[in-house]
Amino acid sequence: MTFIKPRSTATTRDRLLTAAEMAILDKGFAATSIEELIVEVGITKGGFFYHFKDKSALIEAILERHLVAEEVWLDDLFASAAKETEEPLAQFLVFLRLLQEQMAALPDVHPGCLIAATCFQERLFTQTVHDLAQQNLLNWRSRFHARLTAIAKVDPPRYQIDLEAMADMLVVLVDGAIILSKTVREKEVLPRQIALYACFVAGVFGDVG
Amino acid sequence: MTFIKPRSTATTRDRLLTAAEMAILDKGFAATSIEELIVEVGITKGGFFYHFKDKSALIEAILERHLVAEEVWLDDLFASAAKETEEPLAQFLVFLRLLQEQMAALPDVHPGCLIAATCFQERLFTQTVHDLAQQNLLNWRSRFHARLTAIAKVDPPRYQIDLEAMADMLVVLVDGAIILSKTVREKEVLPRQIALYACFVAGVFGDVG
DNA sequence: TGGTACACTTGACCTTGGGTACAGTGACCC
DNA sequence: GGGTCACTGTACCCAAGGTCAAGTGTACCA
Numbered sequence: 518m519t520f521i522k523p524r525s526t527a528t529t530r531d532r533l534l535t536a537a538e539m540a541i542l543d544k545g546f547a548a549t550s551i552e553e554l555i556v557e558v559g560i561t562k563g564g565f566f567y568h569f570k571d572k573s574a575l576i577e578a579i580l581e582r583h584l585v586a587e588e589v590w591l592d593d594l595f596a597s598a599a600k601e602t603e604e605p606l607a608q609f610l611v612f613l614r615l616l617q618e619q620m621a622a623l624p625d626v627h628p629g630c631l632i633a634a635t636c637f638q639e640r641l642f643t644q645t646v647h648d649l650a651q652q653n654l655l656n657w658r659s660r661f662h663a664r665l666t667a668i669a670k671v672d673p674p675r676y677q678i679d680l681e682a683m684a685d686m687l688v689v690l691v692d693g694a695i696i697l698s699k700t701v702r703e704k705e706v707l708p709r710q711i712a713l714y715a716c717f718v719a720g721v722f723g724d725v726g
Numbered sequence: 727m728t729f730i731k732p733r734s735t736a737t738t739r740d741r742l743l744t745a746a747e748m749a750i751l752d753k754g755f756a757a758t759s760i761e762e763l764i765v766e767v768g769i770t771k772g773g774f775f776y777h778f779k780d781k782s783a784l785i786e787a788i789l790e791r792h793l794v795a796e797e798v799w800l801d802d803l804f805a806s807a808a809k810e811t812e813e814p815l816a817q818f819l820v821f822l823r824l825l826q827e828q829m830a831a832l833p834d835v836h837p838g839c840l841i842a843a844t845c846f847q848e849r850l851f852t853q854t855v856h857d858l859a860q861q862n863l864l865n866w867r868s869r870f871h872a873r874l875t876a877i878a879k880v881d882p883p884r885y886q887i888d889l890e891a892m893a894d895m896l897v898v899l900v901d902g903a904i905i906l907s908k909t910v911r912e913k914e915v916l917p918r919q920i921a922l923y924a925c926f927v928a929g930v931f932g933d934v935g
Numbered sequence: 936t937g938g939t940a941c942a943c944t945t946g947a948c949c950t951t952g953g954g955t956a957c958a959g960t961g962a963c964c965c
Numbered sequence: 966g967g968g969t970c971a972c973t974g975t976a977c978c979c980a981a982g983g984t985c986a987a988g989t990g991t992a993c994c995a
Contacts, residue, residue: 529971545847547756550952562954564972571954633905634846637838638754650909658910678925682918685906686899689919693902696842697894700859701867709891710898716887717926738942759981771983773943781982937995944989951982960973965966 530568530578532558538579542628546576546638573643576635580649583631587653591660594619605667606722612664613715621708627695657688665718672722683718690714739777739787741767747788751837755785755847782852785844789858792840796862800869803828814876815931821873822924830917836904866897874927881931892927899923 536557540549551572555565569575598612620627632650635642662684669680690710698706745766749758760781764774778784807821829836841859844851871893878889899919907915 545756547754547847551954552952560971561973563957563974566954567970567972629846630905632909633842636905636908637843637846638756647909651911654906654909676925676929679918679922682922685903685915686919686922689899689902689906689915690895691902692905693898693900694894696839696845696901696905697863697898699845700841700856700863702860706894706898709888710895713888713891713895716885717929720885720926720929760983761981769942770944770946772945772985775983776943779983939992939994941992942990945987947985949982949984951980953978953980955978956976958974961971963970964968 529558529560529564533560533565533568533575534579534582537575538583538631539628541576541579541634542631546572546634573646576642577645577649580631580635580646580653584649584653584656588656591657604671605664606672606718609664609668610715610719613711613718617708617711617715620711621705623704626698626702626704627707629699630692630695633692633695654688658684661685661687668718668722674721676721678721683721686717687711687714738767738769738773742769742774742777742784743788743791746784747792747840748837750785750788750843751840755781755843782855785851786854786858789840789844789855789862793858793862793865797865800866813880814873815881815927818873818877819924819928822920822927826917826920826924829920830914832913835907835911835913836916838908839901839904842901842904863897867893870894870896877927877931883930885930887930892930895926896920896923 533554536554537549540554551562551565555562569578594612594615597615598608601611602608632653635646635650658681662681665680665684691707694707694710698704742763745763746758749763760771760774764771778787803821803824806824807817810820811817841862844855844859867890871890874889874893900916903916903919907913
């Protein structure tokens with residue numbers, strides 16, 4: 518009766534993470550039970566707690582993995598943009614266009630932002646989780662801020678502007694657009710906001726007709 | 727032993743709503759137990775379920791009350807702005823300034839947006855809750871869109887711009903800024919984003935130096 | 936004055952789900 | 966052939982959501 522699958526090293530843990538990430542983005546952390554995850558992955562409760570000491574450890578691991586993946590993804594987008602042009606403003610606008618295209622290409626409403634999902638569950642998570650989320654957003658902020666500073670050096674802004682707030686604005690727009698998009702069930706919201714942000718940037722630094 | 731307080735009509739229900747709203751904004755819906763609410767309000771479990779058939783009914787009621795309060799608050803801000811000037815663009819900019827001031831005056835990081843808190847808990851709530859949230863955001867969208875259209879009639883935009891996206895942008899910015907603000911624990915984020923949005927609006931429609 | 940509706944209380948009980956504990960067990964590795 | 970890894974299986978605890986039925990003081994109304 519005891520059907521034992523071949524030893525699967527880290528695969529089971531990874532499949533657990535993937536199943537959990539999808540379920541959490543889909544319906545939220547609290548609504549995702551350990552039970553359904555182990556059924557999906559095909560292990561038992563003991564197996565789950567062998568990998569993660571509790572539910573919080575699970576979301577910590579998801580966030581960590583997510584952070585790395587997102588970093589790579591952002592790097593790729595920046596690299597693609599850098600291939601097209603060397604001029605900082607043009608490069609940033611290409612990056613925004615790529616970002617917009619990727620968001621528009623998603624089949625459904627954006628599955629949602631893990632950070633935001635954890636943000637409204639304060640007491641449910643450990644400090645580590647909140648620290649990871651913070652680190653992630655600060656990373657976006659500083660990356661965009663560096664770009665904007667580089668742009669401002671070449672193309673000084675037409676009027677006095679808060680570059681740090683402008684860097685934050687993209688982060689904020691993405692998270693906010695996901696909320697609006699999910700709530701009103703319109704997938705165009707996110708790409709449209711990115712496009713509008715690009716307009717803003719172009720209007721501040723460039724000469725738009 | 728049975729200590730019976732004077733009949734309190736709707737007060738108990740209202741106190742329950744207030745306690746729940748604060749707790750939910752503070753730590754999330756899932757982390758808020760019925761137990762702690764009834765202790766705070768000083769009733770028993772039976773009393774709770776007398777007022778609300780379940781936890782979902784509680785958040786429905788909170789959202790309903792919130793929707794009304796927010797509407798009044800928005801109306802007041804618009805009315806105050808209308809007192810200062812009649813010109814649509816100037817009026818909207820005054821409104822944004824007032825909004826910014828109110829957000830900056832909050833003692834802490836903004837307690838958070840109920841809509842966003844529900845958005846990432848899809849399966850935990852009833853359809854009614856999501857419909858209420860949707861209605862709320864669509865209300866903001868259409869209000870701001872009406873303002874922007876009025877502005878565009880008097881001061882045509884300097885370049886082709888998507889006014890609906892621009893209306894959404896304010897909604898998106900507020901929700902997104904709350905997330906960023908809560909996550910990185912910087913209360914200035916929200917007022918700064920509103921200020922930046924005002925810059926954007928002024929830059930699109932007005933003549934800024 | 937008496938009746939009825941309201942706003943609860945009390946307490947017993949059920950279920951789900953997170954979490955613990957621990958003794959196995961097959962596969963793989965040295 | 967011994968140890969470790971990656972689990973299984975079982976049994977059990979606790980918190981929290983939720984149900985049910987019977988009771989009780991208060992207020993208002995006829």
